[in-house]
Amino acid sequence: MAENSSSSQPASTVTESEPNNSFATKQSLPSGISTVNGQLSSSDLDFFTISGLNSESLFTVEVNSDTFDPVLGLLDRSGDILSVSDDSANNSVIPILTGIVPTNGKLNLAVSGFMDKNLVGDHFQSGSYTLSLKSFTLPEPSVNPTIINGSFESSDFTGWTIIGSTSIQTSAFGSGPIERTSQALLSTAGATFSDKILETFLELKAGSLDNIGNGDVIQGSAIRQTFTANAGDILTFNWNFFTNEGAQVFPFNDFSFVSISSLSELVDVMFSSSVTSLTTQFFEETGFQTFSFTIPIGGTYTLGLGVVDVGDNTIDSGLLVDNVTLTSIPSTI
Ligand SMILES: [Ca+2]
Ligand SMILES: [Ca+2]
Ligand SMILES: [Ca+2]
Numbered sequence: 001m002a003e004n005s006s007s008s009q010p011a012s013t014v015t016e017s018e019p020n021n022s023f024a025t026k027q028s029l030p031s032g033i034s035t036v037n038g039q040l041s042s043s044d045l046d047f048f049t050i051s052g053l054n055s056e057s058l059f060t061v062e063v064n065s066d067t068f069d070p071v072l073g074l075l076d077r078s079g080d081i082l083s084v085s086d087d088s089a090n091n092s093v094i095p096i097l098t099g100i101v102p103t104n105g106k107l108n109l110a111v112s113g114f115m116d117k118n119l120v121g122d123h124f125q126s127g128s129y130t131l132s133l134k135s136f137t138l139p140e141p142s143v144n145p146t147i148i149n150g151s152f153e154s155s156d157f158t159g160w161t162i163i164g165s166t167s168i169q170t171s172a173f174g175s176g177p178i179e180r181t182s183q184a185l186l187s188t189a190g191a192t193f194s195d196k197i198l199e200t201f202l203e204l205k206a207g208s209l210d211n212i213g214n215g216d217v218i219q220g221s222a223i224r225q226t227f228t229a230n231a232g233d234i235l236t237f238n239w240n241f242f243t244n245e246g247a248q249v250f251p252f253n254d255f256s257f258v259s260i261s262s263l264s265e266l267v268d269v270m271f272s273s274s275v276t277s278l279t280t281q282f283f284e285e286t287g288f289q290t291f292s293f294t295i296p297i298g299g300t301y302t303l304g305l306g307v308v309d310v311g312d313n314t315i316d317s318g319l320l321v322d323n324v325t326l327t328s329i330p331s332t333i
């Protein structure tokens with residue numbers, strides 16, 4: 001194909017080139033590539049291999065198109081399908097895949113069209129698309145002298161470490177905030193990560209999230225903060241759980257959780273006092289609740305909060321958090 005003489009494209013962008021319809025003829029992308037501009041036609045499949053990534057770093061890959069409904073696949077080094085994404089959220093047709101870069105530093109990807117979940121070219125979608133790759137490592141958590149930015153009023157996650165689909169929301173979300181103008185939203189929609197990765201992130205034992213007992217945890221989002229506290233200090237926060245699962249004939253039991261010293265469920269889809277959520281993107285909510293924990297022994301603690309999909313990652317749930325506060329008991333003289 002013709003060389004693109006334009007210098008307007010950033011160096012990290014390449015144009016897809018045919019033939020690339022099979023794993024054997026996949027297009028090799030040089031290291032440092034983060035964007036591929038591609039074209040899909042009816043029955044077309046576009047295979048890529050991206051090399052030179054930092055092994056063990058986390059990645060998210062997504063495919064955006066203005067004209068068609070894309071499907072994205074991740075393949076192992078033999079070309080077998082590891083996972084396939086069609087839609088990443090209830091209100092989006094964008095496929096997103098996430099994970100850990102394998103030790104060889106390579107990702108094998110395939111772009112197809114709805115509803116070619118087997119990646120065999122069985123579709124009638126066509127148009128241009130953009131495949132975007134991000135890879136990153138999580139910062140080493142630092143120890144804060146107390147809870148920092150528990151109000152989320154800095155309008156970002158200063159003081160927190162985050163993974164997955166997290167955002168700062170205002171009253172425009174349709175619920176809350178319960179404290180001033182900003183709150184945190186964790187969601188199972190979008191670029192979420194596997195339970196195994198969440199457990200590593202939150203320093204939980206492997207299998208802890210499945211062991212909650214709601215079923216096989218698939219993917220989710222979490223935030224954490226490590227801080228020092230004295231015996232008797234009281235940690236509190238406000239939360240509101242949202243789900244679309246309750247509107248399903250056979251709902252999966254998505255849940256939200258807190259971990260501090262140990263892991264416990266905040267609430268799941270089977271909550272009894274369900275309230276129809278008229279103003280948000282979700283069908284149901286618990287309404288705002290308060291969590292409280294008394295620090296048993298002075299020392300360093302990590303607070304983790306999360307929301308996860310159980311069974312599959314088709315129907316979304318979310319968790320609003322605000323007003324995370326560590327209250328010290330005044331010392332007696
Ligand atoms: Ca193509
Ligand atoms: Ca192709
Ligand atoms: Ca707030």
Ligand SMILES: [Ca+2]
Pocket residue numbers: 188245252254308309310312313314315316317
């Ligand atoms: Ca779900």
